[in-house]
Each structure stands twice: as C-alpha cells, then as structure tokens.
Amino acid sequence: MRFGLTLRKSIYPPWKDHYIDYKKLKLLLREHETRDDSQDGSDDESPEWTDQDEETFVQELINVQLDKVNAFQVNTYKQLRDRTSDCEAKLEPLVVKDDGSHQVKDADQRRQMAESAMKDLDTITKELSELEKYSRINFTGFLKAAKKHDRKRGTRYKVRPLLQVRLSQLPFNSEDYSPLLYRLSTMYSFIHQNLGQRGSGQPTDGGPTVDTHLGQDAYTSHKFWVHMDNVLEVKTYILRRLPVLVYNPSVSTKDLQMTHKDPTITSLYFDSPKFELYNQKVAKTPGASSLRLRWTGQLRDRPEIFLEKKAMSDGDSSKEVRVRIKEKHIESFLKGEYKMEKIINRMESRDVPVSDNAEALRRDVEEIQSFIREQRLEPVLRATFTRTAFQIPGDDKLRISLDTDLALIREDSLDLERPCRDPDNWHRTDIDDREMEFPFSEIRSGEISRFPYALLEIKVRGGNLPSDPSPLDRNQFPSKNLENHPPPPSLPPSRPSGLLSFIPLTMSRYATAHRQPSSPPLPPGVRAPRTWLKDSGPVRVEAKVWLANQRTFIKWQHICVLLATLSLGLYNAASVENTIARSLAIVYTCFAIFAGGWGWWMYVTRARWIRERSGRDFDNVAGPMVVCLGLAVALVLNFWFKYNAKVWNEDEPNSPKGSATSPGNVTTQDVEGAWMLVNQAAAAAGRRGL
Template sequence: MRFGKTLKASIYPPWEGKYIDYAKLKGMLRERELDGDDSDSEPQPWTENDEESFVQELVNVQLDKVNAFQSEMSQQLRDRTNACEAKLMPLARKSSGDDGEIDEKKRKEIAEEAVQELDQITKEVSELEKYSRINFSGFLKAAKKHDRKRGARYRIRPLLQVRLSQLSFNSEDYSPLLHRLSAMYTFTRQILGLELPEGQEASGDGRLGHDSYVSYKFWVHTDNIVEVKTHILRRLPVLLYNPTTSKDLDVSQKDPTITSLYFDNSSFDLYNQKVTRAEGAGSLRLRWSGDLNEAPAIFLEKKVVVSEDRSREVRVQLKGKHVQEFLKGEYKFEKKVHRLEDRAQGESQEAQALKKEVEELQSFIKEHDLQPMLRANYTRTAFQIPGDDRIRISLDTNLALIREDALDPQRPCRDPDDWHRRDIDDLGMQYPFSSINKGEIARFPHALLEIKLRNGARHVEWLHDLMVSHLVKEAPRFSKFVHGVASLFEDHINSLPFWLGELENDIRQDPQTAFQQEQEREAQRAEEDFVVGSFLGAKGSPLQTMMGSPISRMGAGRGSSPGRSTMLSGTPSRVERPSITAKDIPRTTEISKPSPTTEATPSQPAQSQEGAASTSYLGSLFPSFSMSRYAQAHRQRGSKLPPGVSAPEVWIKDAGPVRVESKVWLANQRTFIKWQHVSVLLASLSLALYNAAGINNIVAQALAIVYTFFAVFASVWGWYMYEKRARLIRQRSGKDLDNMFGPLVVCIGLAGALLLNFGFKYKATLDAARGYAYPSSVEMLTNATTDSLFTVQSNV
C-alpha cells in the first residue's frame, strides 16, 4: 500500500486537517512530470524557487503545524487529567480516613463520571501517539521522495532529521500520563466494586515471573566504548563463551561474532506489529555464534508479546542441514522425540513439549508465510558473574544489517530455495562487509548496550550512575530487526521508528549537562509520584501494593526524557532508573551536597527550604548543633543499614597506629597559648579599670568585674578547645577543628568596652569645654581602657 493511502486510512476524524498534507507536497514536487503522466504539457524545469517553496512548506509550514497541534493536544490531555485528579481527590481523602460528607451514592456517581472521562482521555492518548508516528513517517517519506526525484543539487533529509530532533512531537513520552491514568482507573474500580484486570491482583514483584528480566537499552558513542567497558569491568567480569575446560581457560579469545537471521513476509506484518507494539506481536529469528562453516549450534527462536511488559519465547536447536527442511515443515525432530519417549518408556512431558514447540513454530511460519529477510551481524561483549544471572550486561559493536530477502525475483539477495546467503557464509565475510552492495547493507554508527536486571537486583548504585551518565544515550524499545527493516526496506513499509530522526545527531554529552538533566528528571518523577500517591489512601489496596514494589518505584513517571516509556502497570522504561535506597558499604567521609539549582518538590516544600536557609548561618556558628536536613537524617540514621550489612566494629581509616604531624599538634598548642595570652590581657585590663576607678565611680567598677568574667571565659575556653581538638586528632575524626563561638564572645565584649570608653571620653571632653575639672580617676580610666583594648583586640 502506498503511503498516501496509509495516511488516509490512519486519520482520526476529529483531527482531520491537522495531519501532514502529503498530497500537497507530492504536487509541489511535480511527480507526474517526472513519471511522464502529464502528457498535455511539457515538463517544466525545477528551479531554485521551486526548491525553496518545497523546503519552506515541508520544514516550516507542515512541520510547525503538526508540532503545534501535538503540543496543544498533549497539554489539553494533561489538563483534563489534572481535572480528573481534582475531582477524585476528595474521594481519595475519604478513603484514607479523612473527614468528609460524601455519601456512597455520590461517590459512585463521581467515579462513574471520572471513568467516562478517563476512557476518552486514554483513547485520545493512543490516537495522539499514532498521530505522531504516522506524521513522522510522512515527513521522512516526503524528504526521501524529494532527494530521489529532485535531489540532484540539494538533499534535505539530513536537514529534516536535525529539525525533527529539535521538536517534541516525535519524542513525547506519554508514559507518565498513562501511569497517572492507571492509578485513577484502579482507584475508581475500587469505588465501583469492579474487579481488577487479570494480572494486576498480585503485587509488583509477584506480577512478574521468577525468571523475568527488566531490560534497559542504550546507544554508546564509539569514543566512549572503552570507558563504558572499564566502568563495567570494575564490577562484573567478562563472560567467556565456550571455554574448553575449567582448567584450560583461554582468556585471550576474542569476543564472539553473533548472527541473527530475522523472518518476515512480503507485507512486513511482523515489522508493523512490532513498531506499533501490538499485543500478541511475534518475531522469529535464527541465531548462531561464530562462522557458519564451523557448524555452530543454530537456534530458531520465536518471541511473542503477551502483555505490555511480558513476553513468551519458544526455542529449538537445529543443525544447519535441517534448517531448510524444518522451515518447509518436513523435519519434525522425529528421532529426538523417539529417543525421549524410549528414555521415559512411553509418553513423556519433554517429548510432548518438544512436539508442541515444533508444531507451534512451523504453523507460525506457514500461517504468516515467513521467509528470511534481514541479517544482523555484530560482535558481543557480555558481562556477568558466573552462576549469578541477576545482572546481565551485553555490549554489541560493529553492528551490520544486511538484506537477506528474495523479494525481487530478478535480483534476489538470497537464493529463494535456500535459507541464507551463500556469498556471505561460504566466503566467511566479516565486518565491515565491504564487498556487499551499498543498498544491501546498513552499518549502525554506535554500539548497543543492554542491561537486564532480574527481580531482586534493582538497587545497584554503580549501574544507576552508568545509566544516567553522559557516556550512554537511552534507546528504549530499540530493535535491530526494526532498525534494519526501516533502513533497508523503506519503500516497502509505511511506519518508521522514532529513533531514525536521532541518528544524524552527535549523541555525546557534556557531563555537567547530563547531570542537570538527570536532576530535572528526578524532580519530575517526584512530582508524578506525589500525584499518584494521592490515590493510595486505602491501606492494602492492590494499587498501593503495586506502587510499593521496587519495579514501580523505578518506573514511576520519569517523563522528561525523550525516548523512554513507562509501561501502564508501572514497569521501568526510558525515564526510569533504579532508585538508590541504600549503600552497599557504610561511608563516613562522603557528604552529598545539594545542587544550588534544586527546586522545591511536593515532597520537599519551599517552606522547608526557606527554614533550612534561615538556620544555615547559625549552623555554621554552632556546627555541633546543626539543624539541617542532612544533619538530622545523619543523627537519625543510626542502625538503618541495608539487609545483610552490619556496622563495622573498626573502620579501615582507624586501623594501625596514630601518626600525627608535628605541625598539627604544635598548632593546637599555639592556639591554646594565644587564648591564655588573651585571658591575661583581659585580666590586666579589668585590674587597671578597678584600680583607676574611684570609690564613687560605680560604672568603672562594674566594667572591671565584667571584664574579669571575660578573662576567665577566655582561659576556660582555650583549655576546652585544646582538649577537644587533641581528642579529635587522636581519634582521627573527620570533623572540623574550627569553632567561632569563643572569638565571637570576646569580640562582642571588646566592642562593648570600646563603646563605653567612647562615651566616657566624649563626656569628659564636653565637661572640659564647659570649664569643669575632670576627675583624674576618670581620665586615667579612659586612657588605660583605650591602651588595653587595642592590645587585646590585636591578639584576638
């Protein structure tokens, strides 16, 4: 089917007129003149004005129209979702035990109205995602048509791909919105007394099988491959394929070359199902490792998507000589079935299972008329702890996608009577396959990193650091099969994956920029969690149990990162990273400082931030009594350690004898001597004031007594700080040795003395000007005070 007909069939009637005007673009290209259909008039030359008009219409007018409508509808759907949340919020507070006057009948009426609105929102979210995909394909199709028919001087597809990567309509992540809709759906079902759909009764961890994995996919620039490998190698060993024996392990062997041969039919039904993520979509491939001439084990694998987050796989092992017979339905593993039955002395479950798998695979091939279409050849480096499959990481490099079809009977890429290309396998071709024709091969420019986490292996800090770093770029739902078909069979398909628009971009990032983006995603995720958590008031509800699982916490609403998707039931996706909840090893010297650009979130209101800022100055003056959130959490942390981790009796830093540099110890003593010097000066000042004061000069006497207390304080404070700092040095503590409380007290006292001295001096000057005789005692007091204060102040 031509793309124009596909576009017409995909139009959502309420949005008619908002799609790309593909017919107008084809008319501007004057395609009929090139095809010779317009026989009434002679073809007109393609001018600069024609070129400019087409580019303006495609890149500016049509693209801006589609992007503006997508942004407008996306915002409307969010506003409508917010309105639903506001309508259901009183019911959520009522469920959680808050006071309210809403009766049961009114609750159900509100819930029914909300369900109707949620149904409409969910439908339009699905249509908007289809709208984005079909328009994205239309822009690339129009650009390709221009480059093929009018691109002798100018090629606009690279320009268009750069423009597409700057817009949001082809990278909008609807997963956070779906996550909120899912929470409200579950909440309204509880109010209406409806049962949850099958598969949601269990908790988040129980919902997935024991052997289920959550997969994260990334692109890695060639400049960062070595750094990514070394980052992983520090924690996981390289998995060696097929070592000879455990005693004779060849660690110098090269990474294996893996070949996957994907199947599809001439209509590319399996491809279209996979791109649209249709439920029940299946795929089929042959896979082997190494050179086919070495007779490796060949596996025929069928994978069927059961639900949004689960799939089922059927696999049988074949020999090369039996592959073609099996594909035709002539080979059914009769010998192996008989052998299993003889071993069990009759019918056996293994034999029945094998028969069922063979019948399923052969019927699947026959039903869809499948044939080999695409070969993916790549070098794989696998990382895994032997015997522990909780964390599996693979890094694929040198990915080449090669046509393996026989669609063109005149020039087939593969012999229609054979199951693989002989020119590649018989000659043992290797990457970069330079002898393959240009239109038959597509070399992927980046490496592919896939991280698979099994249940129970969610909170791994070093993996989280890698996945949010500048070294990788998220590529959710990336598929070698989909990318190969989209790159090599574009004329046969009408739907393209979104990541095609990002291939022309440089995926390398600045580390600081990557960090800031991750902070923004964390804030957005906290906001989404806060909104969804409002509907979890009823204790023991299935949704609350599901949302409390590690999987849902990792996948809850990381909505600002393009290219990642959160599944409806809360499984991880492109915006989700494992939330680090505990350290593997306790640390005492690392203190994470908040970013100065951190904004208030619902879980951290702006008022608390203002309160923390107001106490920061006092906390600097009195560090032992800090009221910061970190200090409070540190004091309350106590015995909160991860399961299986106990507090060490002796820290590594405390092992061995205490070695203190002489300058450190002498500095502490020198500070103590300085404080005693200040104490002696203050005592001398107080004695001079008391002796100079007359019997009737009560102010001077009181001032002398006050300064006696200051002298005592300076002496005691100096001794206290000396002992405290000596203890911290002996204990090898990481605490700060400075303290401003003592100097602050002394300085305030000296400032007060200076003010009083100024007052006395000023009064004496006025009295002398009026002709009064100034008492000699007061003059001696002011002179002594001035001299002593400057001496003490210089020492402090």
C-alpha cells in the first residue's frame, strides 16, 4: 500500500488539518518527471531541478511541515496534561479526610462526580492514544519524503541527514507518555473505589500497587505478541480496568506522577553447556524447569535480586520457587558455599509461624542448589525488557504485564578463547558497569538479538479464577479465556490469540449477572469428555429445513414445465419450412431439460449437506444465471432472425409478403396458434398445482 493512502486512512478527523501535507511535498518534488535522455530508466535528477527548487522543498519540509506537526504535538500533549490536572482537582473533594469523613456528604453527588470524572478520563485516554498514532504516522511521513527526495533529486544534496538532526532536537516522536499514564491509572483506581468496583482487598490510597509477593506461586499464563504500533493503545485499554503496578515501593506518588518511568527488568538465564534445559522447554518435556536471576533497574542502584526456579506442569501451569539474595552472595551461592544460614537462623529465633517460613526457605535453597549442581548450570543468556504491569490493589488473582524493548544478549563463556562473560564472574561487567540500555548499540551484532514486538502476558493465580464474581468481573474486563469456560464442543480446542481473548464479551449487566461460574478442577485421572452426550446421537434436523429444500425443487420443476410447454407449442405451431422457429423450440427444450436436471441435482446435493450438517453456503447462482442469460440470448436471436426475414422479403418484390410458405417466416396464424397452446399448457399446469 502506498504511504499516501496509508496516511489518509490514519487521519484522526478532528486533527485532519494538522497532519503532514504529503501531497504538497510530492508536488514540490515533481516525482513524476524523469529525464528524457535516460536510457536505463533510472530516477536520476531531471535537468529542470534547480537550486531554487531544492531550497523550496527543504524549506517546506524542515521549516513549515515539521514545525507545524511538532507545535501541534507539543500543544496537544500540554493540553492533555492540563486536563489531567483538572480531573485531579475535580476528584479532590472525594478524598476521605483523616477522621474518616467525606468532604461531600451526599453519596449520590459523590457518584455523579466520579462518573463525570470517569468520562473526562476516557476522553483524555482516547486522545492520548490518538496522539501517539499521530506522532508515529507523521514521523514516518517525514522519513518517506526525505527518502523519496534523496532517491529522485539527491544527486547533489541529501536531505535525510539534515532531517535527522532536526528531529533529534525536537521532542516530536520522542515524548515519554509513562508519567501521564501513571497519573491516569491512579485516578482510574480512585474512581473505581468510589464507585464500589473494587474487591475487599488491602486498603490503598488510590495509587498504583506495589509488587511485594514472594515465595512459591502456581499460576496459569497466556502470552501474546503485540505490534509496536499498538502498544500505547493496549496500555490505555488495560489501565481503564486495572491500575498500574509499581515495582519500587520507595517511589512516592508525587515522584511517580512526575518522573517515574516503566522499569527495566533484567533476567539472567542458566543452562548447561549442551543447553539441556532449553531443549526440554522446546520439546515441552513434562517437568521441564528453568533457572534465572532477576532484578529491576541497574545493579549500581543495588536493587533486590531474586533467584527463581520455575517448573512447568500440564498445559500452561507452572510452579515457581523464588529466593531473595544479595549481589555479594550470588557467586558463593551458585558454587554451593553460601546457604543463607544467618537468615534462616534469624527466622527460626522468632515465633512458630515464622519458623515454618524458615523451614520452607531452607528447602527452597537446597532445591535450587541441588538443581544447579546436578544440571551443571551456568549463566548463558541475558534478557532485558521494559515492563508495564497492571494489577488490582490487594488482589493478586490476576496480573497483566506488557513487555517492550526486549533484547536477548549472550552471557555464556562456552568459548574459552573468546568468552562473552568472564568465567570467574556471574554476569557481564561490561554491560552492568557501563549501565548500557536499549538498544545496546555498543554490543556486537552477533551477541544480541532485538525482538521486534511487545509481549503481553496474562497470569491467573491458581489456574482458575474463583467462582464468585471478582472485582475484575465488575470492571467489565472478563473473558472466556480467563474464566476457563470450556470451548464449544463443535470447535477444536485452541489457544487464545490476540487481544480478542480478553475483550469484554458483553457490556450489559444482565450478561454479567448470568455469567456461568468457572468449572471446578477434575479429580486426578479424570479428563473432560471431548464430545458431550447431547451431541453424540444422530443429527436431528427440523422439518422446515427439508420442506424448504423441497419447495425449491418444485419451483425448478415448474420452470421446467413452462419452458417445455413453450418449446412444444412453438415447435408444433411452426411449419415444416420454418427452420428458425423449430430451432428456437429445440433451444427452449434444452433449457427446460437443464432446469429440470439442475433442480434435481441441487435438491439431492442440499439434502446431503443437511444430513451432514455442513457449514457450506447453500446459495448457488450458476443455474439461474444460465437459464436467464440463455433465454435472453434466445429472445434476442429470435428478434434478429425475424427482422432479417422481414427485410429480405421486402427486398424481393416478386415474392408474396407474408406468405405462409416462405421459408424462415412465421405467419400471424402460426404465432397465434403457438400462444394458444402455451396458455392452455400453463392453465393445465396451474390446475395440477405445479
């Protein structure tokens, strides 16, 4: 598809006058002009392209169009921030005082204020998503125009380097929307609490939640790929239902709204020199396990580091063992020398319930270290990505995460002559000491692979959501996939794909109230049947379906009888010398035979499809088209032959006009007799009910 058409389809109507004028740039470029003396068909510079033309094009591209688009983008984003601040001021009276009382006493008034603010937030969120699309499509337009110039008119001047320098000096297409998204998420969460759309979880102040869960987790995971052009649209869709989750508890709400960005998460994966864990994961071997080190941010900031062991079970379910460890103890822990004795002893010195956690920690440490020792594991791969997570405050049954800027980097030391990582160290110091960030341009191309899409992951704790209506149900965000409804028996089971797996099934209260509960887990050794009992018997078809097929067959036979009657009457009424009339009668007879055969064939075919309950389309226009077009052609030929015969008789004065014995001519008596027979046959057919 040409970019001009793509641009026209991507225009947001309220902002149509603020997009790049790509058509004007093409007119200034005069792209359709080519050199008359060009023998190889190349797009070389035409003789008419002058320095004045070059200056006009560059002036329009760099100073007019780019300034127009950048000014609109900056002003619109500023207006969105101001409108967000107005929404915050509108919600200020709904904040509960320190003594627990409300500033607005009337509950109905509080609800109206919250609903009004919700509508404003929805408008802001929609325009923010459109603004991101606006920036992206215009940025592409400038690059396309510069590329077209350099290819067609760039013999002496190249405009692309100048454009790139100008773009780097402007905030256009480099605006970070994360702070505004966090503010919107905070207000959405606050409004949901005031409207009673949050469950009885832990009390929150309306801000984003904090990830503080440790230990062993059992959950079901569903993953999807998201195109980078749709990332912001997906974020704004989710944050209307779930608040953003913050990974750093020390971040205040004010800092979150002003400067906080999505965190960068680093995962260091372990494997054996023969990549046994990877091969088991690819082959989906039962009990396939993985081990990784994980932290958020840069190591210089001393983040919390977790050592996680994940074991896969049937389907997408998994069990995770997670241990928190300090950076200085990682090397000794991997060698089996450090067993976290001090932490375990400190936990055992406390009361009994916590000592149970100490015993669980001892088992986790022993399990991970024995796993490393038996599999001979070492760091082989680093995965870095920027994560935006969404979770209901105080309710960890469901978490949605969106990972962008994903890069896979070699971390192995398998090649002892040229190792990517120092064998005596557990990580690559060249990356962590220099605090490299995406896109990691300093790393050699053979050591890094950048994933071109974003990853959307939906985690459901315990595999199934509880049967009682959850806060997510009341937020109108459930899906057939997340609630683990069984698929229809007529359809094969399949994995969910795309965003359709969590788009609301309906927005009505009736459907929410009558939504079926999730099916309980089956006992061990018991599997759900593939075919239900109600579908295992013979296929039952209603009588009206058969009758409809029979009515269609009878109508085709009616057409067959009419055409046969017409052809028979025409043939009998024509004289022996009238070859044209008799030929047309034979043609009509062929159409009658075709109509009868077509009706019978379609009747038998459709009856078979009905018995098989086929999903094919029962319509077939081939037969009616043949009959209609054939009759039309026959009538035209009949008129043409009659007209030629009339003209031929007038050209021969010795021949008596209108003679009944003239070959090729039908007398009036013959025609009247033929139509009399046709009418009699039609009346007889009508009396018989055909």
